[in-house]
Amino acid sequence: MSKRANPYLPQPGTIIDVVEETPAIKTFRVVLDDPEAMLDFRFLPGQVAQLSVFGAGEATFVINSPPTRMEYLQFTVLRTGEVTARLHALGVGDHVGVRGPLGNHFPVAQLRGRDLLFVGGGIGMAPLRTLLLYVLDNRADFGHLALLYGARTPQDFCFGEELATWGARRDIDVVRTVDAPAEGWDGRVGLVPHVLEELRPTAEGCTAVTCGPPVMIRFTVQALEKLGFGPERIVTTLERRMKCGVGLCGRCNIGSVLVCRDGPVFTKAELDLLPNDY
């Protein structure tokens, strides 16, 4: 038997908590069964992992709990396909597999000392959450913080309790928006890129981190550029259908870049070098 590590082998884990975020989104908190593996699990915000439901398969999710809080690994899952449907049927005590951390991470070293603008849409809030919590846990290292979070309807926001907590803090500006007016909603109404342009955040000294559906990202990036954010100062993540997650299966290429290994985090400057294939 080969002594080399098997990159396909997941670590057994157990679900210790399930949070119903929206009708289609659930958050799972997972602890690796081997306590040492849990201690050894080192990652940075933005890295992903493959979650296994044995018999259904694997799917890729960002680890949206920050590395500064290692009681569990948190994954937020939109029900869309085979694996996610099976995940949604799981409860506390069920066994899953965890393979990770995989991929690159947000450029936390370069973000240090800067103002940060988080722009999220729908389940795209998940990768932003890990970075945001990491930043809050190292608050003194960063400048001004702002979050713009959009969802289709008021029911579609994830992390509701945390949003309320952040909104109450003085050291972060939180703006929420929904796509269309809704009963009982007194927040902003409008698509994320439009609201972003209305808010006119200052680009000076600030890096924007955006994550959401592909269409939202495209127009948000355009809006950010209009606001004066340079291509190095816009950070986003790409979605791609991944299988192996370790750069072997070949499925997630954009040009000669593999999203699973070289991504999922890219600056606009890096995206500009890629062919138009995403």
Added chain:
Amino acid sequence: MADVAALRRTVLEILPRVDLVIGWQRGPDALRAAPLLMRNAADVDRLIWDRTCVHNLATFLPREKGKKVAIIVKGCDSRSVIQLVQEGLVDREDLTVIGLPCDGVVSQAKLRRAADMDRLESAEIGADHVEITAAGKTLRMALDAVMPDKCLSCAYPNALLFDRFVGDPMEPPQQRQDPYARLDAFEALPLEERFDFWKREMSRCIRCYACRNACPLCVCRDYCLAESRQPHYQSQESDVREKWFFQLIHATHLAGRCTECGECERACPMGIPVLLFKKKLGRIMTELFQYEAGLDVSATAPLLTFQAEEENIVEKQWL
């Protein structure tokens, strides 16, 4: 065969009124053609029409749905078009059919068995023969010897559905082979031999699905049972059971719809005789329902409808 100049003139005439015209062009060698999608007049220069034009281009019609499409068809190909129209898989109004008379094409599979086609140097197709020079050897063969089985038993040499017909309609050629001759020969074998035969043939299958994708009537595409995970019909394992299972479902889905054009078998890169499955089902359909697919746009395929009392299905009379 109709002359290619006349065909090109017809295409040029139709081209301004449609988004594209589907025909054939020369392929990688002198005896292989490739599909040609013509969008402007310059493309028409590359159009060919000869006995190497084997592809049933009807397979592109559902893919181009929504566009104004003209298609060039042989008699056998036109039956697929009829079946597609009959099932509402293409809109007749969007379609311009250019019909051709055809008394046979050449089979790469048969040519390969006879000559070193990978080292083909030159080829000449005459009225009743093919002369091939390959690997330094020249070989003259009767056309009948290198035609696909379907041409040897062809009953429809002229396109059955067309808006324009190029050339003069042909009398059906004399049938040189029973359409089910190969099936008869196969079914005469003992069960065990037949089982071993399929085990060996299917073990070569690489699950590339060229058979499925070349089929003009296999329209599920990315919702195919072969890859579906929800429901999870098939394992992705490449064992004989899975491959064979797919072939049988494929053939069953085509029962009463398949015109036995043979594209599945022609397309198979591993040379697996998958048309036999469809022949078997086709014969059952003919016997049970006296129905032949792809002859009448207003008909309904037998398995897409029902009769309370079927004429040739004996009820068990259970009370």
Added chain:
Amino acid sequence: MAVTQRFFLAHEGPGGVAAWLSAMAETMRVMTPVREGISVVFRDHSPEAPLDFGGLDTAGPKAAVFPQTEYLLRYRAERTAPVGGHRGVKLEEVRPEGDVLLFGASPCGARGLTLMDQVLLRDGVEDPCYRIWREHALVAAIVCQAPYSSCFCNWVGGAPDDARGSDLLLAEIEDGFVVEAVTDKGLAAVRERLAVATEEQARAAAERAEAARAALPAPPDLDDCPARLNAAFDDMDFWNEAAAGCIHCGACTYACPTCTCFNITDEASGLAGERIRTWDSCMFPNYTQEAGGHNPRPTRAHRLRNRVLHKFAFHPARFGEFSCTGCGRCIRLCPMGLDIRTIIRTIEPRTATQTTESRTGRAKEAKHV
């Protein structure tokens, strides 16, 4: 650096092919090319079955070291959880076992293994099953004597007597094969068993190889091919036309000696099951279909473009050589008669005005065809 050693494997007799294969079969699985209808496939060697060395094995030697299905792990749960999950899951790694001799591969197929190595045996992360297969496989390739019309190995740095990827390279002469031991593994397999080739035999083999090389038409210059392809990336008119006849099956990729893309799925049976790795094809619409509904390569033109650029632009950018051995299997086996040579030879960047229409037409094309 050891002096290349050449041995002689006679067609018949005690030092002959049959005797040597039998001797090898005592310690390993022996696979040889056999003709079945119009295909040549590798099968477990049977002394009765005639070997087919005349040409190219249809689907290449890839499957011997990269099986279409590889079992990665088995799982078994103790019981089903109340809602549909598993409790008490046990995982077991699965590893391939046993040595295999692949006798009679084509040099272009064998060379493909070195290109597969670049992807699957990278520094840091490697495919553990492929590693084992590669270490346990002994590849004996046979020098081509006369090229096919679909051959273009000399376009991409290959040759009919390319030894890369082979452990043994056999060149057929009058009464047998001159065997070059390319690797130590190859040397060990022949050193004690075969006679050393005479100088005359070695010379005859070299002459045959030289003649085979000379039989290939002069190659075009492909140095600027990656640049031309990259420049034409957005020229959808070109790609639509190139892919016009494509039915997006997997014949080209599955027969390709360098294609390694794979899928991973779970196949369950009650409480137990397997996680398997199976060949996948970038020509399939599902390949890039994202769970959220977006498909970055919705048409066959997008998919063909990726396949061609992967081989002639993206892979070279990372590894410095084309991911193509010029074996021509994709040309031979394409049911629709597509020819990759036409694309890499003819593609030229067009001016912006020539391609504007295709860019604006992208949304219109965006459906699964």
